[in-house]
Amino acid sequence: MTAGQPPPGFAAWRTQVRNCLQAGLPPDQVHWSCGDSQLGLFGETATGSAPPPPASGGRPVNMPRAFVDLAATVACHQDPQRWGLLYQAAWRIRFESRSLLSQPADPLVQTLERMQKSVHRDIHKMKAFVRFQAVTPDPSDALDTPTGEEYVAWFEPDHFIVQRVAPFFARRFTGMHWTLFTPRGSARWDGQSLQLERGCPERPAGPADPLEPLWRTYYRSIFNPARLKVDAMCAEMPRKYWKNLPEAQDIQALILQANHRTCQMIEQPPSPRWRVSERSRKVAETQAITRAREE
Amino acid sequence: MDLQAKLTILADAAKYDASCASSGSSRRDSRGTQGIGSTGGMGICHSYAPDGRCISLLKILLTNFCLYDCSYCINRISSPVRRARFSSQEVARLTLDFYKRNYIEGLFLSSGIIQSPDYTMEQLIDVARLLRAQHFRGYIHLKTIPEASPELLAEAGRYADRLSINVELPSETSLRKLAPEKSARSIQGSMAVLRSHIQEARESQKHRERNIRSAPAAKPRVAVKSYAPAGQSTQMIVGADQENDARILTASRALYDGFAMRRVYYSAFSPIPNAAEALPAKPPPLWREHRLYQADWLMRFYQFSLEEIIGPDERPDGMLDLELDPKLAWALRHRGFFPVDLNRASREALLRVPGIGTVGARRILQARRFQTLRAGDLRGLRISLRKAGPFIELPDHQPDDALLQSPDPRQRLLHGEVRQMSLL
Numbered sequence: 001m002t003a004g005q006p007p008p009g010f011a012a013w014r015t016q017v018r019n020c021l022q023a024g025l026p027p028d029q030v031h032w033s034c035g036d037s038q039l040g041l042f043g044e045t046a047t048g049s050a051p052p053p054p055a056s057g058g059r060p061v062n063m064p065r066a067f068v069d070l071a072a073t074v075a076c077h078q079d080p081q082r083w084g085l086l087y088q089a090a091w092r093i094r095f096e097s098r099s100l101l102s103q104p105a106d107p108l109v110q111t112l113e114r115m116q117k118s119v120h121r122d123i124h125k126m127k128a129f130v131r132f133q134a135v136t137p138d139p140s141d142a143l144d145t146p147t148g149e150e151y152v153a154w155f156e157p158d159h160f161i162v163q164r165v166a167p168f169f170a171r172r173f174t175g176m177h178w179t180l181f182t183p184r185g186s187a188r189w190d191g192q193s194l195q196l197e198r199g200c201p202e203r204p205a206g207p208a209d210p211l212e213p214l215w216r217t218y219y220r221s222i223f224n225p226a227r228l229k230v231d232a233m234c235a236e237m238p239r240k241y242w243k244n245l246p247e248a249q250d251i252q253a254l255i256l257q258a259n260h261r262t263c264q265m266i267e268q269p270p271s272p273r274w275r276v277s278e279r280s281r282k283v284a285e286t287q288a289i290t291r292a293r294e295e
Numbered sequence: 296m297d298l299q300a301k302l303t304i305l306a307d308a309a310k311y312d313a314s315c316a317s318s319g320s321s322r323r324d325s326r327g328t329q330g331i332g333s334t335g336g337m338g339i340c341h342s343y344a345p346d347g348r349c350i351s352l353l354k355i356l357l358t359n360f361c362l363y364d365c366s367y368c369i370n371r372i373s374s375p376v377r378r379a380r381f382s383s384q385e386v387a388r389l390t391l392d393f394y395k396r397n398y399i400e401g402l403f404l405s406s407g408i409i410q411s412p413d414y415t416m417e418q419l420i421d422v423a424r425l426l427r428a429q430h431f432r433g434y435i436h437l438k439t440i441p442e443a444s445p446e447l448l449a450e451a452g453r454y455a456d457r458l459s460i461n462v463e464l465p466s467e468t469s470l471r472k473l474a475p476e477k478s479a480r481s482i483q484g485s486m487a488v489l490r491s492h493i494q495e496a497r498e499s500q501k502h503r504e505r506n507i508r509s510a511p512a513a514k515p516r517v518a519v520k521s522y523a524p525a526g527q528s529t530q531m532i533v534g535a536d537q538e539n540d541a542r543i544l545t546a547s548r549a550l551y552d553g554f555a556m557r558r559v560y561y562s563a564f565s566p567i568p569n570a571a572e573a574l575p576a577k578p579p580p581l582w583r584e585h586r587l588y589q590a591d592w593l594m595r596f597y598q599f600s601l602e603e604i605i606g607p608d609e610r611p612d613g614m615l616d617l618e619l620d621p622k623l624a625w626a627l628r629h630r631g632f633f634p635v636d637l638n639r640a641s642r643e644a645l646l647r648v649p650g651i652g653t654v655g656a657r658r659i660l661q662a663r664r665f666q667t668l669r670a671g672d673l674r675g676l677r678i679s680l681r682k683a684g685p686f687i688e689l690p691d692h693q694p695d696d697a698l699l700q701s702p703d704p705r706q707r708l709l710h711g712e713v714r715q716m717s718l719l
Binding site for chain 2: 107
């Protein structure tokens with residue numbers, strides 16, 4: 001998965017966890033609250049109800065690498081209970097079993113794995129379904145990317161994943177300048193560096209990209225009406241994403257026409273040898289001879 | 296003809312190639328360049344069409360003009376389809392424009408045969424070269440013309456992530472009948488050429504890594520050869536000829552073993568407008584294609600042999616059961632193998648249980664190091680008791696004899712009795 005930055009609040013949570021564990025505070029005595037300003041990009045912190053002072057001289061707290069990775073991902077989850085669940089796991093790793101995470105039948109491990117999976121899926125879908133729009137499309141036919149070509153995108157992720165996904169886009173779209181707006185934080189790449197910015201509650205207004213009609217043409221043409229499988233499509237591209245995908249406008253019409261188009265193809269009489277050149281006449285003869293031999 | 300019209304024709308013409316994979320290439324990105332593009336790890340499906348297929352690549356033909364007359368193909372010379380041709384520049388521009396909007400992972404370019412195989416191959420390579428010259432680091436899959444010269448095959452792999460030559464039909468006879476200009480010998484000859492380039496590149500990569508490990512400070516002296524890092528693949532059309540599943544899977548096995556194929560795609564022959572007379576009137580059921588993929592998977596990842604799936608003792612008619620997946624079908628033919636004790640069985644035995652996949656088997660092996668597994672644990676391991684139940688035993692679960700002892704388990708399973716009973 002992406003080696004992006006951990007979500008905001010994660011570093012503060014880690015410090016608190018270390019302090020609480022050293023102070024020996026059991027999970028039911030710690031209350032984790034989130035200051036939910038700006039939907040988590042800024043100012044979200046996790047605090048213990050009775051924050052113990054940083055311990056001096058207590059046994060250092062070492063968490064297995066696998067737990068730190070899991071926690072960094074689960075911390076992106078939108079569920080406010082994530083901090084408390086992660087602390088429970090940290091507590092049990094420290095005082096019960098260091099190999100807690102290797103026990104897939106444990107209910108807490110299952111909950112955390114489910115949350116991790118949900119975040120990973122969200123990250124994967126974001127990489128797939130973000131659609132950039134050119135702000136100032138280049139009208140020429142030239143191939144080279146003009147420097148400073150501007151793009152914007154709008155996406156609505158389920159979790160706090162912008163800071164995880166933005167580095168992926170920076171590595172991929174290095175030669176472009178782009179801004180990615182989401183309600184849970186935004187990201188800006190200017191060709192040199194990546195800035196994480198405040199979220200944006202709704203889609204910023206702007207003209208449609210003149211390239212979208214070409215993309216929709218491609219989408220309509222690559223579809224094979226003889227193999228209609230709407231459920232398979234919806235399983236991988238759930239309806240909630242459709243409103244931000246330009247090609248999704250064509251889905252209904254394609255489904256409605258599919259049956260008719262297929263019947264037409266099957267009922268059409270076999271093609272007469274139309275435009276038969278000298279060469280393909282020879283081919284036809286060879287085929288006839290082979291067939292005769294087979295029979 | 297404008298770009299919209301060309302795209303309509305040349306995307307429509309390309310949809311009969313099943314592959315849209317963009318995974319398995321070398322890891323790279325565009326950091327430090329003024330270009331765009333990255334690949335690596337798993338591919339990304341940027342959209343799905345209502346046929347349920349993933350849209351990962353811009354999959355088009357450079358042209359659908361073609362000298363050949365393959366009966367199953369919409370672009371054969373004797374088809375009345377509208378024709379179009381892109382310039383190399385147009386394809387490159389379209390790829391970059393789509394890529395910058397995050398519509399695609401890259402390009403899958405194929406072509407009808409025009410003028411000559413070498414000329415056609417040169418045109419395909421030209422597009423890839425143009426894209427790489429623009430610092431495009433996304434994925435490129437080039438369809439390779441089997442009759443093209445070895446020099447062109449060698450060049451294609453320098454720009455492409457994946458190369459593919461379609462074997463089209465499982466036997467030489469079918470090929471003669473339906474694709475008279477193609478020959479099994481030239482197809483296999485070119486596949487062998489690709490295989491040796493790919494292996495050579497992989498060796499040189501390994502050699503370099505070894506050098507870096509043993510002497511990290513020294514700069515590697517030998518230039519590393521890069522050639523189609525995502526390997527080669529091929530496609531077989533199912534249902535356009537009389538060959539049965541046993542013949543198809545045997546041919547497929549030979550392709551994996553002989554040419555180190557990454558994937559063999561099966562494409563159920565799809566009705567096309569203005570079909571040729573030599574073709575069957577009706578398409579095969581799409582289930583047949585699905586069952587072939589399942590069988591292919593069992594052979595590659597579940598240690599099933601070809602004989603176990605479709606040997607003459609197992610399936611005398613050489614066809615897979617359309618109503619049952621091949622693993623369940625095997626289980627019903629080998630009821631003596633079950634029940635499998637989930638707390639003791641080896642990985643190989645676990646993989647034989649219907650309803651347990653590679654992930655499920657791994658989870659079982661991991662979980663039972665800490666505890667004795669019971670029926671209640673299966674849910675958490677994401678294993679369905681409904682599917683696996685009749686084939687496994689646990690301290691608090693014995694399989695219902697009704698299925699394993701039944702004189703006709705297949706009937707029982709298909710008619711739902713077992714499903715209901717195991718729920719009780």
